[in-house]
Amino acid sequence: RRRGRSHSGITDSGKCGRGWLILGWPCESTVVSSPLVALYGNDVILSCTFPPKPNSGKQHVTINWERNNPSGLGRVIHSYYYQRDQLDLQDEAYRNRTQIFPEEVRKGNASLKLMRVRPEDEGSYTCYVGNEQDHVEHSTDLVVSAPYKEPRLTFDLSSHTARVLLIFTTSGGYPAATVRWQNETGSDITDKSNTTQSTDRKGLFEIRSEMVVSAAGIVNYTFVLDHGVLQQRITRPVSVASTPPPTMCVSAAVVSSPLVALYGDDVILSCTFPHKPDSGTQHVLINWERNNPGSPSRVIHHYYYQQDQLVRQDEAYRNRTQIFPEEVRKGNASLKLMRVRPGDEGRYTCSVGNEQDHFEHSVDLVVAAPYEEPRLTFDLSSHTARVLLIFTTSGGYPAAAVWWQNETGSDITGESTTTQSTDRKGLFEIRSEMVVSAVGIVNYTFVLDHGALQQRITWPVSVVSSGSSTPPPPSWNRLNLTVCVCLFMCVYMCLCWNSAAQT
Numbered sequence: 095r096r097r098g099r100s101h102s103g104i105t106d107s108g109k110c111g112r113g114w115l116i117l118g119w120p121c122e123s124t125v126v127s128s129p130l131v132a133l134y135g136n137d138v139i140l141s142c143t144f145p146p147k148p149n150s151g152k153q154h155v156t157i158n159w160e161r162n163n164p165s166g167l168g169r170v171i172h173s174y175y176y177q178r179d180q181l182d183l184q185d186e187a188y189r190n191r192t193q194i195f196p197e198e199v200r201k202g203n204a205s206l207k208l209m210r211v212r213p214e215d216e217g218s219y220t221c222y223v224g225n226e227q228d229h230v231e232h233s234t235d236l237v238v239s240a241p242y243k244e245p246r247l248t249f250d251l252s253s254h255t256a257r258v259l260l261i262f263t264t265s266g267g268y269p270a271a272t273v274r275w276q277n278e279t280g281s282d283i284t285d286k287s288n289t290t291q292s293t294d295r296k297g298l299f300e301i302r303s304e305m306v307v308s309a310a311g312i313v314n315y316t317f318v319l320d321h322g323v324l325q326q327r328i329t330r331p332v333s334v335a336s337t338p339p340p341t342m343c344v345s346a347a348v349v350s351s352p353l354v355a356l357y358g359d360d361v362i363l364s365c366t367f368p369h370k371p372d373s374g375t376q377h378v379l380i381n382w383e384r385n386n387p388g389s390p391s392r393v394i395h396h397y398y399y400q401q402d403q404l405v406r407q408d409e410a411y412r413n414r415t416q417i418f419p420e421e422v423r424k425g426n427a428s429l430k431l432m433r434v435r436p437g438d439e440g441r442y443t444c445s446v447g448n449e450q451d452h453f454e455h456s457v458d459l460v461v462a463a464p465y466e467e468p469r470l471t472f473d474l475s476s477h478t479a480r481v482l483l484i485f486t487t488s489g490g491y492p493a494a495a496v497w498w499q500n501e502t503g504s505d506i507t508g509e510s511t512t513t514q515s516t517d518r519k520g521l522f523e524i525r526s527e528m529v530v531s532a533v534g535i536v537n538y539t540f541v542l543d544h545g546a547l548q549q550r551i552t553w554p555v556s557v558v559s560s561g562s563s564t565p566p567p568p569s570w571n572r573l574n575l576t577v578c579v580c581l582f583m584c585v586y587m588c589l590c591w592n593s594a595a596q597t
Contacts, residue, residue: 131323132211134240134268134298139205142221144230146202155225157194157204161185162218162233171219172206174199187214213238213268213297239323240298242267243406244381244396245330247317247447258307260332262317265300265390271321273303278314331377354546355434357463357491357521362428365444367453369425380417380427381445384408385456394442395429397422410437436461436491436520462546463521465490468553470540481530481557485540488523494544496526501537530557 132138140159156175160168169185172192179194193207204223208215216238223230248261273289276282289303307313319328355361363382380397395415396403402417416430427446431438439461446453466489473482493514497507512526530536535556542551 129235129237131237131239132208132215134211134213134238134296136211137207137209138211138236139207140219140221140234140236142204142206142223142230142232142234144202144204144223144225145228146200147225155199155204155223157199158222159192159206160220160222162220168220171208174204208236211236211238237323238268239321240266240268241324241326241406242271242299242301242319242321242328243393244403245317245319245328246381246445247330247332247452260305260307260315260317262303262319262330263301264319264328265294265298267299267301267321268297269323270299271301271319273301274318274320275303275305276316276318283315352458352460354460354462355431355438357434357436357461357519359434360430360432361434361459362430363442363444363457363459365427365429365446365455365457367425367427367446367455369423378422378427379445379447380422382415382429383443383445385441385443391443394431397427431459434459434461460546461491462544463489463491464547464549465494465522465524465542465544465551468540468542468551470553470555483528483530483538483540483555483557485526485542485553486524487542487551488517488521490522490524490544491520492546493522494524494542496524496543497541498526498528499539499541506538 130138130140142157142159155177158173159171161171162168170183171185171188172194173180173183174194177196184192188208191209193209194204195207198205204221206219206221216236219234219236221230221232221234223232242264243266245262245264248263270291273287273291274282274284275287283305287303287305289301291299291301293299301319303317305315305317307315315332317328317330317332319326321327353361353363365380365382369378378398378400380395382394382396384392384394386392392408392410393406394408394411395417396406397417397419400419404412407415411431414432416432417427418430421428427444429442429444439459442457442459444455444457446455465487468485468487471484471486473484475482496510496512496514497505498510500506506528510526510528512524514522514524516522524542526540528538528540530538538555538557540551540553540555542549544550
């Protein structure tokens with residue numbers, strides 16, 4: 095029952111607990127749970143139980159979930175009575191995101207499922223339950239949280255002085271984190287840094303922290319990010335070594351020529367970096383990301399502390415990537431991508447950092463699959479002096495160029511109809527139709543060009559006919575002769591039989 099609204103047999107003439115008075119019902123005190131932590135984007139169960147009566151059924155159970163508002167009336171999250179949901183007064187922000195389980199209600203369980211949790215869902219929720227015997231209130235404080243992505247470190251040398259700007263950036267976390275900097279003695283030097291935290295359109299935080307350091311000699315700093323709710327701590331030690339004038343080696347980003355990979359095969363995305371054989375790999379940090387224009391980067395593979403770190407790996411790449419630890423010590427951070435799909439096409443960036451250098455390398459991956467040998471169909475169903483030529487093929491990627499030529503080599507593609515669609519694997523199916531004359535001799539050529547694999551399929555087709563006034567086929571003449579002979583034999587036998595009978 096919504097507070098402040100009257101019901102038959104129920105009145106607001108008094109109060110019990112929090113705005114409830116149900117005549118003849120004993121009241122129970124409010125129960126407050128410990129804060130419940132929910133991950134952004136996940137579903138969460140807000141728990142609420144009440145003592146059920148074995149024989150009372152559920153027809154008189156009233157459940158009301160509200161979001162508490164310290165400054166006024168609460169917001170209705172979900173109401174349930176008369177054995178069904180009652181959502182007329184439900185807050186718009188919770189539409190299609192809440193669920194109560196009717197089968198559980200009979201067991202004394204009025205818990206609420208809140209789906210696709212957002213940062214703005216954070217707050218205090220109260221469950222009010224009443225039946226013919228009891229009334230229960232249960233409050234839950236919901237805390238929303240999201241882990242921060244692996245930070246990206248950038249060395250900015252654009253000042254052309256003996257100073258380096260270190261920039262750590264990360265995003266996708268909630269709530270705001272605590273960011274600190276330490277020098278090599280462990281002293282806090284956060285006041286010398288500049289950190290900004292802003293929210294994106296989803297309400298998640300983006301963090302940028304800058305520190306200007308000296309590039310003379312060897313300086314050691316440590317960046318620390320603390321996410322208290324999830325107890326996530328990211329610590330990144332940074333060393334800058336140089337001799338005046340600063341000669342720190344920082345490689346500019348390199349972009350390779352496009353790499354073509356066949357659908358279903360494995361491919362190596364190459365990435366090498368300058369590495370000293372005796373320096374070890376314990377401080378080598380490798381980060382592979384997929385760069386999508388207009389959208390956040392997707393984590394493909396992380397490797398640091400001499401092992402894979404795949405907590406934030408994009409789901410589409412699970413169990414399909416591999417880095418070779420033995421090769422890392424040789425300066426090879428290449429990534430093996432297995433069972434390539436059309437959806438893998440795009441730009442990949444490898445970022446490598448160690449105690450001396452920082453290096454970036456980008457690879458454009460192009461996915462391709464050859465088209466099957468086309469099937470040619472002659473469709474004569476129109477019963478006219480025209481023939482429908484149909485070419486079909488499939489299994490190729492990406493979309494191909496299709497055209498038709500007449501016997502002089504002129505392009506007549508405008509007279510054809512071609513459709514290209516994708517199957518469930520993302521590969522293309524092509525159907526190309528051309529209506530041709532069936533009078534005389536006509537010559538046409540079907541051409542399919544697959545640019546990525548330089549595959550060209552050319553099919554010349556000739557249609558030969560003597561015109562529409564052709565005589566009936568010989569089989570029809572033979573049928574007529576057979577019928578005539580049979581009729582003659584029948585008449586002859588009848589005459590013979592009559593003659594014999596008279597004799």
